[in-house]
Each structure stands twice: as structure tokens, then as C-alpha cells.
Amino acid sequence: MSTDTDADADVEADADTDTGSDAVPQPEVSVHRTRRLEEKEARRTDRAAAEQAAEESLADEETVELKVFRYDPEVEGKEEPRFDTFEVPFHTGMTVLDALIYARDQYDSSLTFRHSCQQAICGSDALFINGSQRLGCKTQLADLNEPIRVEPLPHQEVVKDLVVDMEHFYDQMEAVEPYFDPDDLPDGELEEQRQSRQNRETVKMSTRCIWCGACMSSCNIAAGDNQYLGPAAINKAYRFAMDEREGEDRKQERMEIIEQEHGVWRCQTQFSCTEVCPKDIPLTEHIQALKREAVKNNLKFW
Amino acid sequence: MAEHYTSFDRSGRRWLLQRLTAVFLIGTLAFHFFLLHFVNHAAEIEFAGTQARMGEVGYFSMMVLFLVAATFHGVNGVYNALVNMGIEGTQKRVVGGVLTLAGVLLIVQGVRVAVAMAGVI
Amino acid sequence: MSETYNRGTVEDAGRWTEFSAGMWAWIFHKFTGWVLVGYLFTHIAVLSTATASDPAVYNQTLSGLEGLLIVRILEVGLLAVAVFHILNGVRLLLVDLGIGLESQDKSFYASLVLTGAIAVASVPTFLAGAF
Numbered sequence: 001m002s003t004d005t006d007a008d009a010d011v012e013a014d015a016d017t018d019t020g021s022d023a024v025p026q027p028e029v030s031v032h033r034t035r036r037l038e039e040k041e042a043r044r045t046d047r048a049a050a051e052q053a054a055e056e057s058l059a060d061e062e063t064v065e066l067k068v069f070r071y072d073p074e075v076e077g078k079e080e081p082r083f084d085t086f087e088v089p090f091h092t093g094m095t096v097l098d099a100l101i102y103a104r105d106q107y108d109s110s111l112t113f114r115h116s117c118q119q120a121i122c123g124s125d126a127l128f129i130n131g132s133q134r135l136g137c138k139t140q141l142a143d144l145n146e147p148i149r150v151e152p153l154p155h156q157e158v159v160k161d162l163v164v165d166m167e168h169f170y171d172q173m174e175a176v177e178p179y180f181d182p183d184d185l186p187d188g189e190l191e192e193q194r195q196s197r198q199n200r201e202t203v204k205m206s207t208r209c210i211w212c213g214a215c216m217s218s219c220n221i222a223a224g225d226n227q228y229l230g231p232a233a234i235n236k237a238y239r240f241a242m243d244e245r246e247g248e249d250r251k252q253e254r255m256e257i258i259e260q261e262h263g264v265w266r267c268q269t270q271f272s273c274t275e276v277c278p279k280d281i282p283l284t285e286h287i288q289a290l291k292r293e294a295v296k297n298n299l300k301f302w
Numbered sequence: 303m304a305e306h307y308t309s310f311d312r313s314g315r316r317w318l319l320q321r322l323t324a325v326f327l328i329g330t331l332a333f334h335f336f337l338l339h340f341v342n343h344a345a346e347i348e349f350a351g352t353q354a355r356m357g358e359v360g361y362f363s364m365m366v367l368f369l370v371a372a373t374f375h376g377v378n379g380v381y382n383a384l385v386n387m388g389i390e391g392t393q394k395r396v397v398g399g400v401l402t403l404a405g406v407l408l409i410v411q412g413v414r415v416a417v418a419m420a421g422v423i
Numbered sequence: 424m425s426e427t428y429n430r431g432t433v434e435d436a437g438r439w440t441e442f443s444a445g446m447w448a449w450i451f452h453k454f455t456g457w458v459l460v461g462y463l464f465t466h467i468a469v470l471s472t473a474t475a476s477d478p479a480v481y482n483q484t485l486s487g488l489e490g491l492l493i494v495r496i497l498e499v500g501l502l503a504v505a506v507f508h509i510l511n512g513v514r515l516l517l518v519d520l521g522i523g524l525e526s527q528d529k530s531f532y533a534s535l536v537l538t539g540a541i542a543v544a545s546v547p548t549f550l551a552g553a554f
Contacts (some may be wrong), residue, residue: 131441220446224387265313266386269518271445271527285524292521294314321519324512331505340548344498345489349478369467376460383453404464412467418474 027170027234032133040184062090063225065147066099068111075110081147081158084108096150097125113162115198120278126217128153129161133276153217169213172230176237176257199244206239206286208244208279215273215283216282227262231273234258238286241293252297259294267291320378323371330368356420369412377405444528448511455508462501499549504543510534 010301066086070076086103104111111252114124118137125136128151130144141148156164186193211233216222216230229237240246258264264287273283303371338344356362381401389397442450473484488494514530517523523530 037516053415077431089513220449221386225385226388227390245409259314261313261385263313264318268449269445269515270449272443275443275445282524284518285521288519288521288524291314291317298314298318314448324516328509331509335502335505337427339498339502339545343548343551345486345487345552349481352481353478361454368476372463376456376463378458380460408464409466410509414471415467419470 008211023047035036038154063087063142064090064094064099066103067147067149068100068103068162069149069151070111070160071158071216072110075159084111085147089263090185092142096127096129096139096141096144096148097107099141099148100136100150110161112160121210123212126153126212126278127151130218134220135212135278138278142162153156153213155217155223156213160234164213166213169211169216169230169232172216172228173211173236176233177254178233178236178240178241180240180243180246181250182245183249193245194246197244199242203239203242205281206235206242208281209235209239210279212278214276214278218272218276220270220272221266221268225262227267228264228266231267232289234264234287234290235265235281235283238290241290255290255297258290259297264291264294316378316382320375320382323375326367327375330364330371334368352419353421356416362416362420365416366413369416370409373405373412377401378392385390439536444531448514450529451507452511452515455504455511456457457500458504459508495550499542499546502545502549503538506541507538510537 042080067083071081088099116124120138267287473481
């Protein structure tokens, strides 16, 4: 302390010389400084102690049991599907995807699954969790009963572990021509194609589809009949057929696609699609609307 | 996917007819059950009573319509259940033909029975 | 149909917990439908033989059948099957018209309950004089 005082005295002396004002009494300043330094040191030790306690408590923290489907035709031992169990430390707000990433990073780097945005918008991580199709990033571990069973989407070929072949799903989506395609463009070059608020409301929910494939996986008819377009594709058709900006002719063409035998008519209103959709799209309602449209359409030709 | 259908094959037509026959059948099936199990007890039914009922033109025609609607609804239902289970191609066409034939035969035989019941030999 | 891994046979009761109301409704509607179609053909066949000759044969056939206890019990079953198919059918018609989609699972349970109630209520009438 005396050293500090001397140093302070030197500094203050210089300052005095420069400014010419009366010097603040040395002991008070150094006491404040000392106090501040002591408090800072105390805070530092407290923080270190807290971190230490947290780390120690991690060892006996709550864990969650995850049973994950494993399958790899190229690896001996995984040619026959099996379930691997992972104990994953739990923290509030943890999702199934978080748990899977932890398991992959800490336990088994060969664990394979699709994921990207982690915020329910890319549609990559649709999985079969505890008996129901859900997005991994949107499913809270706290909401599930243990052991948590994670399996690939049903009714689709498994490529490896939790990755399924999505080609059939994409084929069905492409089949309904899922792009905005108006009959005519407006006259002026920079003129907008406007949509009424009501029309927007009509199609609003159907625009939310993220192509995750949960709905098609949950549909028993899609499982049995390979040619069925499926709820996602028909919803896409709805999104465009009901959009007033496209025009009557285009709507007719779209209706013709979904009016075929393996289009809307295959839907048996099982409602599973509506239940599992992570974007809360009322899929069955939209399919029913298209059935009614098709009937009204056909009645005109009698 | 993009096969050409004539307007007669449009599945929309069969879908609608399935619903229309359904509505009709709700009434007639409930009526049929009521008449033959609650109004008359099934064990007490004999030919004289049957003939009396079937002799009335209104009742007779309702029964025939009942038969036609039920046959269409049932056979179409079976066909759709099979399509949902995934039959396709030749098998589908053959099954469709067999079912149609069975339906026609059922209606023909049913009408013959109805006529016999009405006492018109 | 795409091949998937074997998730266990459907007979494993555990898988049934994965079924939803709408799925059960579809399964039951199909099942009762098959039964009713089978009955329709049988019914016409039986009536054909019964009306093949004179009225006495008709009366004998009917009373003979109605005299069998098993037939009486099957008739109650037939009633239950028909009533469920009708009630769930009404639910499906409403869905087709766009009515009541929010409560579609509740309406399924309602049709199940009503079917049970009607079947039970009809037992006295159906089994009268069978014993």
C-alpha cells in the first residue's frame, strides 16, 4: 500500500505541477482505489466459485434417455436395424434435435440425420418421435415421455439412420406444378399483380408449407397407394388454384391434375396430416375444399 | 400420373354418387331395420305380410331403389378400399370389371326376389 | 409401396397407441363396410332360396333362422355395425360439407358411444323369445 501511495503521490505531484490546483489528499484516493480493487477481486473469486459449482453439478444433472434408430447397409453390425441408447444431459428448453446433435458430437459421430435451420422453417428434420411425426427442432424433450424413441419417417425408404429417401415426396410435389403461373401478365411493365386481402386470407395458411414430409408420412392412404399425390401436394395445388391472380384457365388446368383418380379423391379424411403438420396448416380442410370445387366444376358439364 | 380419362370415368362422379347414395341409405336402411325388427319382429315375419308390403307400388319401388343404392355404395366402397391399398394396372381393371359384374348380378337377382315377394310370378 | 424397416407387426398393441381418432374412424368405417357388403350379398342369396318356391318354404326358412340363438346374436352385431357405419358416415358427410372439422375427433367418439348405446338398447327387442 505504501508503494501505491508513493506512486499516487508522484502522479498527484505531477498533476499538481501541471494543473496548479490544490492536490486531493493522498490517503482518500488510495483508499477508494484500494476498495475498488478489493471489490473487483472479490467478484472475480465469486464468479470463479460459481462456475466451479456449476461444472461440478453438471455431473449429477438430469439426463434424458434417447433411443435412436440406427441402420447402415454399408456397415457391418448396422445392416440389421437396431436401437442405440444415449444418455444426454438435459437443460431447460432442450429439443430433440439438440439432444441428437449432442449425441452425435459427444458419443457417436456416425449418427446421421438431416437438420439445418433449427427453427422450424427449413423442414429438414421431420422425424418419428414417440409414435408421431414431428420436427426435431420444434419438439421439447420436457414434453415427451422417456425413453424417447427417435425413428425415421414411416412409409419411406430409409437411407441411413434417420435419413429417408424424399424423392417420392418431391415427385408428388412437382406433379402439381407448384409455382405461380398466371394466364396473363398485366399491361404496364411495372404494374403489380394485386391480390385482395380476402383472397390472401383464403390461401394464407396453405403458403406455410415447408416441404418437411410429415403429413405424407402420416397418411395411411399415401402409404398404401403409391400414386396418391398426398396432402402436401394437394395443399400446394390449393395454394395456387385458389389464388385469384392466376386466372380461370390456369385454375382449370390445375384442377384437372388433382381431379384424377389418385388426386383428391383418394383422401379419406383421416385427419392425420392436419394433426402432424408442424406449421398448423389445415390440410384436410384444403383437400375438402378442392373436392367441393371439383364437384362444382363437373356439375357444370352435365 | 397424367392419364386421360373420359368424363364417364371421372372419379369425381363416383365420389359424389357415393355421398348421394349414402344420404339415401341412411334413411332407407334405418327404415328397413325399424320396420322388420321393431315394428314387426323378425321372428314373426311370414310371406303373407311380406307380400302385403311388397304389393304396394310405393314400398316396392323404394325397396328396389334401396337395393340399387346399396349395391352401388357397397361395391364402389370395396373398389375404393382396394385402390387405397394400392392395386394398379391390369389387376385393377380386372377387379373393377368383376365388381361391376357382381353388382349388376346382385341387382338383377334382387329385383327378381322383389318381384317374387310381390306375388307377381 | 415403399419398403421400410419392420416396425413390428400391427398386432403389437404398443403400436396402436400411435393411432389417432381419425385413423380409428377410417379403419372402423372400412371394416363395417366390408361386413355390410358381405351381408348384402348373403341377404339376397338367402331371400332368393326362400322365395324360390311356395310361401310355406319362405316362412319355414325365416322362422328356422330366427329360431337359432346365434342368428339372433349376430343380428345385434349387424345392428351395431350398421349403426356405426351410418353414424360415422354422417360425420364424414359433415366433414365433406366443411362442417365441424375442428371437432372431428370428438364426433368420432360420439358415434362410438351412440353405437354402443343403441346396440345395448336394442338387445331386449332382438333377443325377445330367443331363449
